[in-house]
Amino acid sequence: MDLRLAVYHAAREGKLRLLQKLLGGRSAAERGEATSGAGAGVGPPLLIAARHGHRAVVDYLLEQCGARVGEGGPVSFDGETIEGAPPLWAASAAGHLPVVRTLLEHGACVNQTTRTNSTPLRAACFDGHLDVVRYLVGECGADLEVANRHGHTCLMIACYKGHADIARYLLARGADVGRRSLKGNTALHDCAESGSLEILKLLLDAQARMEKDGYGMTPLLAASVTGHTNIVEYLVEGALQQEEDEEEDEPAAEGKKDPSTAGLSSSSSSGQPQVYCTREAAVEALELLGATFVDKKRDLLGALKHWRRAMALRHQGGHDLAKPEPQQLVLAYDYSREVSSMEELDSLVTDPDEMRMQALLIRERILGPSHPDTSYYIRYRGAVYADSGNFERCINLWKYALEMQQGNLEPLSPMTASSFLSFAELFSYVLQDRSKGTLATQLGFSDLMGVLGKGVREVERALLHRKDPIADSVQFTKALAIILHLVFLLEKVECSPEQEHLKRQTIYRLLKCNPRGKNGFTPLHMAVDKETTTVGRYPVGKFPSLHVVNLLLECGADPDSRDYDNNTPLHVAARNNCPLVMSALMEAGAHMDATNAFKQTAYELLDEKFLPKAMMQPFNYVTLQCLAARALDRHKIPYKGFIPEELEAFIELH
Structure with a gap:
């Protein structure tokens, strides 16, 4: 075994004697190299020893082997790999106070961060190690206000994780209770989401304010969305009590306070509950809490x-x-409108389905269409209908959610991609069930075509805002794959000549965008690639697909388009050993003798084990022009500037 790997494993297991045996007779340079994480494929031994609390090993590595106290690397916590974690961060996260002391005594930087800008103090706050927090702050002067890449501070994470003792300590040490993350949330939001009433009271006593985050959410609404009744009850209690007091003490008269602003005061008289929200905010919080009880708690x-x-x-x-008043009633909600009286509300007892529509209406009104929860629960309700076989209601809800996402989220967002994939998987399931005589017969061309059109629109939107084609390739690859699966499924439904024209027109729109997926793959490259088959958890289409390839070619796809390695679709088809697809490409004009960046032709990529090369006759598709082009390249004959540009491109193809 490599020495560095042996040292790493000994450090991980805390085997000091084995370490001494491995490194004792080595030179200082050899020990330094063996205790470095560079090139070993694992983190530094000091990091892993600190992670597991082996203080004796940590001392030995620092004092006898010259290990660098600040050298970071990857370390695993709860199944997640933290990149660039310093040893002090790992020891703090794991709660090993003796190791923390040792590292700091040997010069570790108390505020050194991981790649995501997480400090050792934040790590200790996350996992609730109060003793480590006290030592880092009280004795070593750790900075309480260093935020991670999302703008979350130590106080925020302590509140989110529900560590009341740590939150109390940080507040006592002067932590900024009003700090905002990049998305605008405060520690009070995090506390409301965690459901800790004890921490909530601590924050409010420290003058935390009920601010709105980037989605317009107050901590009160955050508690309603997550279903923490205790938080909601505490925050609305003052507003409810003030309303009752005003009814008793003040007759309905001119000049009475506007009821929609009742409860704005944050002070209270002796014996009265403190007021933290308006009457209107209390109403919305209770309504939203009810919606959470319907969809999340099923109560x-x-x-x-x-x-x-x-x-x-x-x-x-x-x-x-x-x-x-709603601007218009929505088909997806079965044209339901919100109830407006106690009598209408009581009538819902006999209509559970209408209650579920009320929950969706309430959530959309209060949270708005841009909040992720709004479209999430619309999709969730649609999935429930699909499970019961009511595909029509499911499709209507999912279409509405997709329109909402496309109108409010950034192009190719993970949520929108998830919606498209759900449609593809549902359509595949329904179409496969047609032969069994189920409700699948309700699915038609307009359903699939509507989603395909939205998919192409999403690609068009994304290309308008695309900054880095290589960095965005994963998103584009998934989007293009789902679109190709929808095209695959469209073959299974009957369509009129007008509908066939619409389908081809939509595919032409896609090709005109010239979108690129992984390694510069065009839609045609992906249509001939077997990896396109795997797009989600459930099977949809199967690739390479001759039908999809022919359709793309008929709509104008370039059979000689190149990826970033100069592979044509024919090269990809050859690697997938698909003779029918290769024949279709060559009939469309693809050049069998075109070479990629590695000077390989498609014919040379065929695997004899699966497809005898004798089945393909490349010379049937090679023209005299092709042979001349290869001769020019092979004999290094200068041609640029002497022939038309289109001929130059033809020669470079070969």
């Missing part, structure tokens, strides 16, 4: 309880807070 009676409280508060004291 319809619990939802009705919260909706009744919200409805009572809307109409309390004769000063109604009316719901806004």
Whole structure:
């Protein structure tokens, strides 16, 4: 075994004697090389020893072997690999205080970060190691306000993880309770999402404010979305009590305070609950909490309880807070509208399906279409309908969610890609079930074509904002693969001549964009590649697909297009040993003798084990012009500037 690997494993297991045996007789230079992580394929031995709390090994590596105390590397926590983690970070994250002390005594930087800008203090806060936090801050002066790449501070992560003792300590040491992350959330948002009422009270006592984040969410709404009833009840209690007090003490008269702004005060008289939200905010929080009970907790009676409280508060004291009228009723919601009276609300008891539509309507109104939860729960409800065989309701809901995502999210976002993939998998499942006489007969050309058109539109949107073709290749590859699967599935449904024209027109739009996936693959490259088959968890189309290849060629795909290694689709088809596809490409004008960046022709890439080369006759497709072009290149005859540009490109193809 390589010495560095042997040292690494000994450090991991805490075997000091083995380490001494491996390194004791070595020179200082050899020990230094053996304790470095460079080129070993693993992190430095000091890092792994610190991660597992082997203090004696840490001391030996630092004092006898000259290990670098700040050398970082990859380290695993809870199944996740942290890149660029210093030994001090690993020891702090694991809660090994003796090792933390040793590393700092040997010169470790207390604020050294990982690649994601996480400090040792943040690591200790994440896993709840109060003793490490006290030592790093109290004795070593660790900076409480260094935020990670997302802008999350140590106080935020302690609140999110529910570590009340650490949050209390950080606040006592002066942590900034008002800091915002890159998305605008504060520690109060994180606390509301975790459900810790104890920490919430600590933050409010420290003058934390009920601010909105980048999605317009207050901590109160964040608690409603996550279903933390205790947080919601505590925050709305003051507003509810103030409303009751105003009813008792103030007659309905001119000049009475606007009920929609009741509860804005953050101070309270003796014995009265402190007010943290307006009456309107309390109503929305209770309504949203009810929606969470419907979709997340599947508790319809619990939802009705919260909706009744919200409805009572809307109409309390004769000063109604009316719901806004919808601009239009939505097919996906079965044209439902929100209930506006207690009588209408009580009637929902006998109609669970209508309750579920109410939850979607409420969430869209309060959170808005740009919030991820809005489209997520629309898709979730659609999936539930699909599981029960109601594909029409599922498709309508998913289409609505997809339109919402395309109108509000960045192009090719993971959520939008997930929606397209869900459609492809659903359509494949439904079409496979047609022969069994199920409801699959309801699926038609317009359903598939509608999603295909939106897929091409997504690619067009993305290309308008594309900054780095190579960095974006993963997203484009997935998007193009899903589009090709939808084209594959369209073959299974009947269509009129007009619909066939629309399909080809849409495919032409895609090809005109010249989108590129992995390694510069065009849609035609991907259509002849077997790896395109695997697009999700469930089977959809099968590639290489002769039907898809022919359709792309008929719509104008270039049979001699090149990827970044100068492979044509014919090269890819040859690697996949697909003679029918190769024949189709050559009939469309692909050059069998075209060479890639490695001077290989498609014929040379054929695997004799699967496809005897005798089955392919390359000379049947080689013209005199091809032979002349290869001769010019082979004999290094200068031609640039002496012949037309289109002939130069033809020669370079060979």
